[in-house]
Amino acid sequence: MIRVLFVCLGNICRSPTAEGVFTTLVQRAGLGDAIAIDSAGTGAWHVGKAPDQRAQDAARARGIDLSVQRARQLQKSDFIEFDYLLAMDESNLTELLQRAPAPCPSAIALFLDYAPGTGYREVPDPYYGDGDGFETVLDLVTEASVGLLKQLRERHKLP
């Protein structure tokens, strides 16, 4: 089993969207038994809450259901239990690298490293912006999900 954890600040906008989009892609590829997917926030403000309604609505319009997700905070065991910890922005990445045990068995990176064609290195935080931000999140996260699945297939010799 390959374990992937998406990480943002609040775990109510970007990383739940990444979890939903990547889960849908993996299930459609028939790889649901080979890849386990979760998300977490570096902060604790929204723990226990469902994803932001705007994120849910934007995802639902693309056939992706985020409603069952609940926010949780990143914990120490995540660095042991997950093979890939993928940050939405540089600040999340810095937090991950600071909190990681040494040596750290997991791969820690920016999620958009898997979407080199977008011109973005970070998924912009849509929380305080207008509704368009959530469409941008979906676009970027979809492209990175396709890139991530392709690389996991190659690296781990998945069908």
Ligand code: 4NP
């Ligand atoms: P997320 O967005 O990190 O993509 O879940 C945010 C959610 C909440 C806050 C900031 C960003 N906040 O400040 O409460």
